[in-house]
Amino acid sequence: MASDSIIDWSKLTWIDPPTMGRQDLRDVKKSIDGSFREFTRANGEWIEAIFDPLQSFLVWFEKVMIATPWPLFLIIVAGLAYYGSRSWKLALATVASFLFIGWLDMWEDTMATVAMVSVSTMLCIAFGIPLGVWMSRSDRVQSIVVPILDVMQTIPSFVYLIPVVMLLGIGKAPALIAVMIYAIPPIVRLTNLGIRLVDKDTLEAADAFGASKRERLWGVQIPLALPNIFAGVNQTIMMALAMVVIAAMIGAGGLGTPVLRAVNNQYLALGMFNGLAIVAIAIIFDRVSQAYGKRLQKHREGGHGV
Amino acid sequence: MSEPKVQIKNLYKIFGRRPADMVQHIENGMSKPELLDAHGHVLGLNNNNLDIPARGIQVIMGLSGSGKSTLIRHINRLIEPTAGQMIVDGEDVLQMSEATLRDFRRFKASMVFQKFALMPHHTVIENVRYGVDIQGVAAPEAADRAQYWLERVGLKGFEQHYPAQLSGGMQQRVGLARALATDAEILLMDEAFSALDPLIRTDMQNVLLDLQEELHKTIIFITHDLDEALRIGDNIAILRDGKMVQSGNPQDIVLHPADDYVTDFIQDINRARVLQVGTAMTPAKKPCDGPKIPHDTIIEQALQTCVDSHVETATVTKDGKTVGSITMDQMVRAIARPEAVSADDANYR
Numbered sequence: 001m002a003s004d005s006i007i008d009w010s011k012l013t014w015i016d017p018p019t020m021g022r023q024d025l026r027d028v029k030k031s032i033d034g035s036f037r038e039f040t041r042a043n044g045e046w047i048e049a050i051f052d053p054l055q056s057f058l059v060w061f062e063k064v065m066i067a068t069p070w071p072l073f074l075i076i077v078a079g080l081a082y083y084g085s086r087s088w089k090l091a092l093a094t095v096a097s098f099l100f101i102g103w104l105d106m107w108e109d110t111m112a113t114v115a116m117v118s119v120s121t122m123l124c125i126a127f128g129i130p131l132g133v134w135m136s137r138s139d140r141v142q143s144i145v146v147p148i149l150d151v152m153q154t155i156p157s158f159v160y161l162i163p164v165v166m167l168l169g170i171g172k173a174p175a176l177i178a179v180m181i182y183a184i185p186p187i188v189r190l191t192n193l194g195i196r197l198v199d200k201d202t203l204e205a206a207d208a209f210g211a212s213k214r215e216r217l218w219g220v221q222i223p224l225a226l227p228n229i230f231a232g233v234n235q236t237i238m239m240a241l242a243m244v245v246i247a248a249m250i251g252a253g254g255l256g257t258p259v260l261r262a263v264n265n266q267y268l269a270l271g272m273f274n275g276l277a278i279v280a281i282a283i284i285f286d287r288v289s290q291a292y293g294k295r296l297q298k299h300r301e302g303g304h305g306v
Numbered sequence: 307m308s309e310p311k312v313q314i315k316n317l318y319k320i321f322g323r324r325p326a327d328m329v330q331h332i333e334n335g336m337s338k339p340e341l342l343d344a345h346g347h348v349l350g351l352n353n354n355n356l357d358i359p360a361r362g363i364q365v366i367m368g369l370s371g372s373g374k375s376t377l378i379r380h381i382n383r384l385i386e387p388t389a390g391q392m393i394v395d396g397e398d399v400l401q402m403s404e405a406t407l408r409d410f411r412r413f414k415a416s417m418v419f420q421k422f423a424l425m426p427h428h429t430v431i432e433n434v435r436y437g438v439d440i441q442g443v444a445a446p447e448a449a450d451r452a453q454y455w456l457e458r459v460g461l462k463g464f465e466q467h468y469p470a471q472l473s474g475g476m477q478q479r480v481g482l483a484r485a486l487a488t489d490a491e492i493l494l495m496d497e498a499f500s501a502l503d504p505l506i507r508t509d510m511q512n513v514l515l516d517l518q519e520e521l522h523k524t525i526i527f528i529t530h531d532l533d534e535a536l537r538i539g540d541n542i543a544i545l546r547d548g549k550m551v552q553s554g555n556p557q558d559i560v561l562h563p564a565d566d567y568v569t570d571f572i573q574d575i576n577r578a579r580v581l582q583v584g585t586a587m588t589p590a591k592k593p594c595d596g597p598k599i600p601h602d603t604i605i606e607q608a609l610q611t612c613v614d615s616h617v618e619t620a621t622v623t624k625d626g627k628t629v630g631s632i633t634m635d636q637m638v639r640a641i642a643r644p645e646a647v648s649a650d651d652a653n654y655r
Contacts, residue, residue: 204384
């Protein structure tokens with residue numbers, strides 16, 4: 001009897017839980033690997049072709065940034081920081097950080113990282129906000145997307161690096177995708193949340209005056225959800241920066257590459273410098289985007305009274 | 307009376323999972339608590355019928371939970387009914403397509419809300435423009451219209467403020483201007499003044515009455531405050547548990563309450579301020595001595611006239627012709643509470 005049962009009862013103990021058997025397990029893994037490899041071989045080319053323009057754009061963007069004379073770059077960055085935060089202090093701190101980065105000869109790597117983070121954030125916004133809007137309109141969509149986002153945020157990044165590399169190889173495009181998988185959930189979640197939190201009375205007023213769905217979305221829902229959406233953008237930027245080192249493992253380049261080299265060779269100073277450069281960029285991005293988000297809010301909430 | 311502007315016909319609203327199946331139970335006489343116990347559905351509106359004449363103020367009043375806010379939201383279909391008809395100018399709003407309904411809301415009926423429901427991210431002037439912009443009116447004209455109505459409600463100089471910077475009363479003026487700016491013939495006001503303190507409320511009632519004297523819109527006004535209802539209403543309908551228990555003009559309701567519920571309602575009102583001399587006079591053709599008082603003068607004012615001119619009797623006129631006479635004694639009796647008697651009756655029972 002024991003031989004034709006799935007579980008071999010005679011070998012069952014209370015110490016080890018029942019397993020499916022070494023042979024079966026290997027077959028399952030092999031067939032998954034095999035079929036994915038097959039899929040890659042059959043579809044890899046056109047999937048890669050889709051991401052080609054993305055890769056070219058990223059490379060071009062990076063080259064433009066590196067080719068820009070450093071004083072011009074600093075003026076642009078300081079201008080953006082001031083536009084976002086309306087704070088001279090922050091703009092000056094930004095310039096100082098970049099000068100320090102240049103002084104320590106990390107300029108090119110920094111440009112690569114900033115380009116990577118900027119492009120991935122833009123893509124996350126471009127895909128994340130519409131997805132969040134869609135989720136906010138349908139409970140069913142929300143109930144499907146939320147668990148997927150949960151998985152995307154909790155699954156160890158190394159795990160999805162494997163299929164991405166199998167499919168697209170090593171390079172900037174797969175790195176970009178890996179960063180996006182990690183960084184897109186907050187913007188989707190907070191767009192959804194922001195729109196769902198819009199005051200029902202205000203929406204009812206829009207309906208009562210005959211607003212169409214588009215007028216409701218662009219005139220009421222998005223503007224009122226903007227503080228939340230902006231918190232999402234901020235989180236997305238931070239998470240994209242957190243992925244810089246991991247993305248470097250599959251060819252993202254930038255500040256992550258020297259960090260990896262430092263880990264392998266126990267170069268303490270190299271690791272510290274590049275790590276601190278990432279921190280500096282993160283703090284600048286965070287403060288500027290938060291100040292910008294707050295400014296949007298202040299404008300709307302008025303002053304005293306009710 | 308000419309054709310009513312708005313006709314509510316056999317309107318039912320039941321909240322729950324299978325509302326349509328519940329209408330039969332209600333038609334068979336099941337009550338609101340019974341329906342909730344037996345089937346887990348909540349009765350919102352129970353067979354409402356009401357003809358609302360054009361160019362007047364129709365008040366719908368009831369306590370909280372009576373279904374009045376649900377009812378007004380059926381007129382522009384912010385809430386879908388379970389059964390019934392809502393006929394405005396001969397057309398059933400409840401049968402309209404999405405596009406027709408949108409036009410109905412844009413051009414025919416505008417709304418003022420209890421909690422103002424202004425757009426917090428827009429300035430005052432942008433809020434007033436909201437409905438006009440949605441109508442697709444060209445920008446310069448929309449700006450002119452918004453400016454005009456903003457000034458009419460007395461908010462000149464606040465154009466660039468945000469709603470959060472204004473007091474409740476001022477915010478509701480914005481709400482009123484927003485609704486008036488669309489030029490809709492029908493104005494739906496859902497407890498529009500209930501969130502305001504008493505002084506501001508009286509103030510806003512005056513603003514509304516002044517505007518109405520000139521605009522003659524069909525106003526449907528929801529309130530839980532009987533004094534407010536009597537003050538501004540040309541007609542009053544009283545809702546209780548989703549059922550309309552009485553509908554008529556203020557005099558009617560005060561003089562002939564339909565049941566104990568309405569009687570309770572009108573117990574604490576100032577009768578002198580509601581009842582008109584025409585309801586308490588003795589009909590007569592010949593004028594007596596004393597001042598002439600139009601028949602629709604409220605008793606409070608008529609008493610003052612008599613006291614001022616030191617007379618006991620006054621002549622009641624209608625369109626300048628004598629229709630009767632009234633004594634101070636009659637007036638005082640009219641404003642005495644009839645409940646004193648019924649309270650005694652209750653003691654004997």
